[in-house]
Amino acid sequence: MKDSNRIIGASLPRPDARRLAAGRGTFTDDIILPRMVHMALVRSPYAHAMIKSIDTRKATKAEGVVRVITGEDLADICSPFIAGIEFLPNMISPPQYALAPTEAAWQGEAVCAILAESRALAEDAAQLVLVEWEELPAVVDPVAALKPDSPLVHSGLESNLVMTLPRAEGDTEAAFAEAAVVVEHSFEFGRQSGLALETRSVIADFEPAGRRLTVYQSHQTPYQMQDVYARHLGLDEHQVRVIVKDVGGAFGLKLHAYPDEMAAVAASVLLGRPVKYIADRQESFASDIHAREMTAAGRLAVNGEGNILGVEVDVLSAVGAYSVYPRTSVGEGIQAVQFTGAPYRLPAFKGRVRVVYQNKTPTGAYRAVGQPIGCVVIEQLLDLAAAELNLDQAEIRRRNNLGPADLPLKAAGGLEIEDVSLDACLTALLNKMDYEKLRRDQDEARRQGLCRGIGLATFVEQTAVGAGLYGPAGARISAQEGCSLRLEPSGLVRCATSATDQGQGTLTGIQQVVAETLGVKFDAVTTEDGDGGSTPYGGGSWASRGLSVGGEAARLAAIDLRRKILGAAAAISQETPDNLTLSGGEIFSDGKSLMALSELARIVHFRQDTLPSDVDCEMNVTRHFLPRKFPYFMANGIQASYLEVDLGTGAIKLLDHWVVEDCGLVVNPLLVDEQLRGGIVQGLGAVLYEHCLYDSSGQILTASLADYAVPLASEMPDIHVVHVENPTSGTGLGAKGAGEAGTLGAPAAVWCAVNDALRPLGAQVWKQPFTAAHIIEALRSANCPQEASELFEN
Amino acid sequence: MVETVSIRLTVNGAEVSKEVEPRQHLTDFLRNELGLTGSHIGCEHGVCGACSVRVDGRVVRGCLMLATQADGAAVETIEGIVESSEAADLAEAFIGRNALQCGFCTPGMMLTAAELLAEGKPLDRAGIRQELSGNICRCTGYQAIVDAVESVLVKKTGEV
Numbered sequence: 001m002k003d004s005n006r007i008i009g010a011s012l013p014r015p016d017a018r019r020l021a022a023g024r025g026t027f028t029d030d031i032i033l034p035r036m037v038h039m040a041l042v043r044s045p046y047a048h049a050m051i052k053s054i055d056t057r058k059a060t061k062a063e064g065v066v067r068v069i070t071g072e073d074l075a076d077i078c079s080p081f082i083a084g085i086e087f088l089p090n091m092i093s094p095p096q097y098a099l100a101p102t103e104a105a106w107q108g109e110a111v112c113a114i115l116a117e118s119r120a121l122a123e124d125a126a127q128l129v130l131v132e133w134e135e136l137p138a139v140v141d142p143v144a145a146l147k148p149d150s151p152l153v154h155s156g157l158e159s160n161l162v163m164t165l166p167r168a169e170g171d172t173e174a175a176f177a178e179a180a181v182v183v184e185h186s187f188e189f190g191r192q193s194g195l196a197l198e199t200r201s202v203i204a205d206f207e208p209a210g211r212r213l214t215v216y217q218s219h220q221t222p223y224q225m226q227d228v229y230a231r232h233l234g235l236d237e238h239q240v241r242v243i244v245k246d247v248g249g250a251f252g253l254k255l256h257a258y259p260d261e262m263a264a265v266a267a268s269v270l271l272g273r274p275v276k277y278i279a280d281r282q283e284s285f286a287s288d289i290h291a292r293e294m295t296a297a298g299r300l301a302v303n304g305e306g307n308i309l310g311v312e313v314d315v316l317s318a319v320g321a322y323s324v325y326p327r328t329s330v331g332e333g334i335q336a337v338q339f340t341g342a343p344y345r346l347p348a349f350k351g352r353v354r355v356v357y358q359n360k361t362p363t364g365a366y367r368a369v370g371q372p373i374g375c376v377v378i379e380q381l382l383d384l385a386a387a388e389l390n391l392d393q394a395e396i397r398r399r400n401n402l403g404p405a406d407l408p409l410k411a412a413g414g415l416e417i418e419d420v421s422l423d424a425c426l427t428a429l430l431n432k433m434d435y436e437k438l439r440r441d442q443d444e445a446r447r448q449g450l451c452r453g454i455g456l457a458t459f460v461e462q463t464a465v466g467a468g469l470y471g472p473a474g475a476r477i478s479a480q481e482g483c484s485l486r487l488e489p490s491g492l493v494r495c496a497t498s499a500t501d502q503g504q505g506t507l508t509g510i511q512q513v514v515a516e517t518l519g520v521k522f523d524a525v526t527t528e529d530g531d532g533g534s535t536p537y538g539g540g541s542w543a544s545r546g547l548s549v550g551g552e553a554a555r556l557a558a559i560d561l562r563r564k565i566l567g568a569a570a571a572i573s574q575e576t577p578d579n580l581t582l583s584g585g586e587i588f589s590d591g592k593s594l595m596a597l598s599e600l601a602r603i604v605h606f607r608q609d610t611l612p613s614d615v616d617c618e619m620n621v622t623r624h625f626l627p628r629k630f631p632y633f634m635a636n637g638i639q640a641s642y643l644e645v646d647l648g649t650g651a652i653k654l655l656d657h658w659v660v661e662d663c664g665l666v667v668n669p670l671l672v673d674e675q676l677r678g679g680i681v682q683g684l685g686a687v688l689y690e691h692c693l694y695d696s697s698g699q700i701l702t703a704s705l706a707d708y709a710v711p712l713a714s715e716m717p718d719i720h721v722v723h724v725e726n727p728t729s730g731t732g733l734g735a736k737g738a739g740e741a742g743t744l745g746a747p748a749a750v751w752c753a754v755n756d757a758l759r760p761l762g763a764q765v766w767k768q769p770f771t772a773a774h775i776i777e778a779l780r781s782a783n784c785p786q787e788a789s790e791l792f793e794n
Numbered sequence: 795m796v797e798t799v800s801i802r803l804t805v806n807g808a809e810v811s812k813e814v815e816p817r818q819h820l821t822d823f824l825r826n827e828l829g830l831t832g833s834h835i836g837c838e839h840g841v842c843g844a845c846s847v848r849v850d851g852r853v854v855r856g857c858l859m860l861a862t863q864a865d866g867a868a869v870e871t872i873e874g875i876v877e878s879s880e881a882a883d884l885a886e887a888f889i890g891r892n893a894l895q896c897g898f899c900t901p902g903m904m905l906t907a908a909e910l911l912a913e914g915k916p917l918d919r920a921g922i923r924q925e926l927s928g929n930i931c932r933c934t935g936y937q938a939i940v941d942a943v944e945s946v947l948v949k950k951t952g953e954v
């Protein structure tokens with residue numbers, strides 16, 4: 001049981017939420033600067049075309065227009081993006097320009113920017129820009145893109161293959177030869193949008209006299225963007241300041257450097273005036289990174305007891321027109337392979353990923369990057385094997401789960417796994433969902449002609465990635481987070497962190513860590529993030545690092561500040577520091593109250609004259625933390641879905657959903673639970689509804705929220721959350737990340753549940769999202785009769 | 795020059811008269827002309843509900859209504875319903891239950907929820923989910939929002 005006085009571990013609401021719930025947030029579009037102009041863009045209407053000429057004369061003269069800019073105008077002030085990986089020297093990445101100067105490679109690539117007094121006037125003028133295009137053949141289908149005679153995505157490329165990466169461990173050939181059962185399945189994953197409700201937003205303010213650039217941006221990492229703007233615009237980094245205010249959802253899509261945002265910043269440099277660019281929803285669908293488009297083929301060998309002997313996975317990942325800057329677009333395919341089978345003992349593994357360009361919107365990191373795909377592949381294969389062996393789905397997982405005897409482990413897929421609690425999570429899940437009873441309910445439902453399925457999805461979750469990934473890749477990304485603490489004269493504490501918060505509650509968690517470690521009340525601390533110029537240098541937020549890494553930096557800073565406070569208190573009271581403690585904002589000597597922290601703070605700030613000259617009055621500390629013991633913290637868990645498939649219409653109804661997550665120490669259960677639920681609903685969106693559709697010429701067909709279906713309240717079930725707490729030994733705090741888990745495991749749980757429902761009919765799905773049409777297609781290809789009652793008779 | 799039209803209306807109880815472009819929608823008007831940035835723009839085509847405001851007592855999508863159409867109307871925004879303490883319980887429930895993450899959908903969600911509460915008819919969770927289905931939230935997964943609304947509704951109607 002937790003001590004009721006503890007702040008860490010308490011379900012405290014977020015102080016920030018009060019402002020947001022009153023409509024008093026400050027999102028980037030809420031900011032207005034003096035002399036600010038608004039940018040609208042002319043984007044390519046073709047998936048692939050050469051730009052023969054751009055006539056801007058009429059647009060330049062239109063009402064309210066300040067300037068019209070093309071790629072040519074930026075050639076001297078803004079260098080292009082090239083997103084490669086140093087340890088993959090064969091990876092091909094063509095340069096990407098803020099405004100494409102000669103060739104557009106996806107429908108929506110920006111070619112011309114209009115700066116005007118209002119966004120409406122800028123849009124009016126955009127219609128007056130005359131671009132002479134020469135349409136080129138568009139490469140849309142990833143398989144066709146790899147054919148030797150395929151047209152090229154860019155005229156500068158030699159082939160459309162970005163890179164290929166094989167991986168082999170152990171003897172898969174022998175494993176498959178000696179297997180009792182071999183199962184295989186092929187998979188298609190639809191292209192998705194990360195879709196933040198607040199569209200991408202930026203305001204750049206370049207002050208030419210001092211050559212200072214301030215950028216307000218809806219983004220996850222101000223530090224990375226300061227580096228990008230400084231280097232690509234030839235500015236001094238310490239003159240560049242990126243400020244992130246409230247962010248209306250990010251999910252990885254606001255982690256990248258986007259050409260159109262770069263165009264806005266470059267335009268501000270050209271004009272010497274503030275420039276605002278807010279993507280509209282249609283632009284977002286065409287230009288926010290997409291994700292997940294992939295096909296996979298998997299094969300699994302098990303012995304007669306259901307123990308895995310070997311696994312093979314082959315992935316083709318289609319990433320759109322460019323490798324996204326600066327983190328590249330190859331991570332999704334690589335992680336899809338690495339995470340296939342990662343929670344299980346795999347004596348032999350053979351994987352390959354091929355990454356291919358196509359004339360579509362570039363893809364990049366979206367919540368859980370590639371991991372959901374690896375999870376779907378192995379969970380589906382395990383269920384197929386279990387069915388062959390007449391083994392229960394929970395049992396086959398238990399037989400293969402990594403356990404203490406296997407750990408720590410460098411897994412066959414290439415991941416390093418320190419410590420996971422898979423069996424404990426499985427047991428907790430089966431108890432919570434009353435698995436046996438649910439199986440009986442399912443049988444009973446079948447007897448009544450209802451087609452119901454239960455799906456389980458075990459996962460490991462890579463969180464808090466350290467320097468081992470970015471350094472060798474040559475990416476200028478800091479894996480270390482920092483925290484500054486300052487004792488105010490009133491005895492209250494200001495905390496500034498490099499971790500950024502887009503609503504997850506990272507700031508609240510850090511506030512809890514600081515308050516408890518220091519020995520003050522929760523309300524005695526305020527926390528700030530997002531100002532890349534004044535907070536300690538660090539990474540920001542991605543891959544669930546805020547609390548696991550940023551929280552540890554906060555803990556270290558609080559320990560140091562407490563030491564300073566107690567040192568000063570000892571000098572004032574002529575005690576030894578070792579006898580003193582700080583608790584609830586009061587300093588105690590051997591349990592007796594000595595003074596309030598506010599009194600000490602007043603003295604060290606305003607009455608240093610009363611103290612001996614060797615007393616340290618500097619009540620300001622900054623500490624950083626870099627995960628070193630492990631390359632990342634591997635969280636883990638399991639999800640389950642219970643659902644019903646309507647065999648007549650193909651509709652899927654979610655009946656129930658469970659998650660058991662081990663993210664190490666849980667700093668704030670209220671916030672972690674909602675992270676999990678929110679993530680699960682995104683994963684349910686992925687598997688059931690969300691799909692960026694294109695026609696064969698590369699035109700996006702789903703460029704509005706009316707066409708791109710996202711989960712709504714009425715379609716979603718209540719979700720049961722259970723925690724297993726297994727603190728990581730990689731930090732003193734013990735927290736791992738929790739932000740990917742939901743999105744990671746939910747698709748596989750639904751894949752397995754739908755296929756569990758359909759298995760007696762001989763049908764299986766293979767294409768995500770599971771539209772009604774796909775369910776019917778799956779039933780037809782299994783030659784299923786349409787009457788449910790007949791189906792389950794035998 | 796762009797033509798303008800003059801309109802008079804009340805916004806959160808205060809009288810406002812302004813010259814507006816005929817093409818300006820109500821949300822742009824509230825945000826850009828009056829600085830009421832609590833109403834958000836998530837799609838500008840009537841799907842997401844982030845722009846929800848109340849016009850003459852009914853919740854509408856500000857992006858689907860022109861400012862000129864609000865001439866003579868009484869408009870209320872999130873800033874208004876929170877300040878007037880009409881939505882105080884709801885705001886507390888949202889905060890306490892962590893029913894908002896990024897907070898971008900929240901003003902629209904609260905306006906929709908306030909309307910549902912004002913109607914005062916008892917609803918079960920499925921009914922609440924149904925009522926909230928015109929507002930997209932990308933962060934929370936909805937359950938905490940349903941919990942928050944349910945808790946205020948139960949307090950109000952005295953029923954579960």
Ligand code: FES
Nearest residue numbers: 836838840843857
């Ligand atoms: S902005 Fe009005 S409904 Fe989305």
Ligand code: FES
Nearest residue numbers: 895899931932933
């Ligand atoms: S809280 Fe972010 S969209 Fe609802």
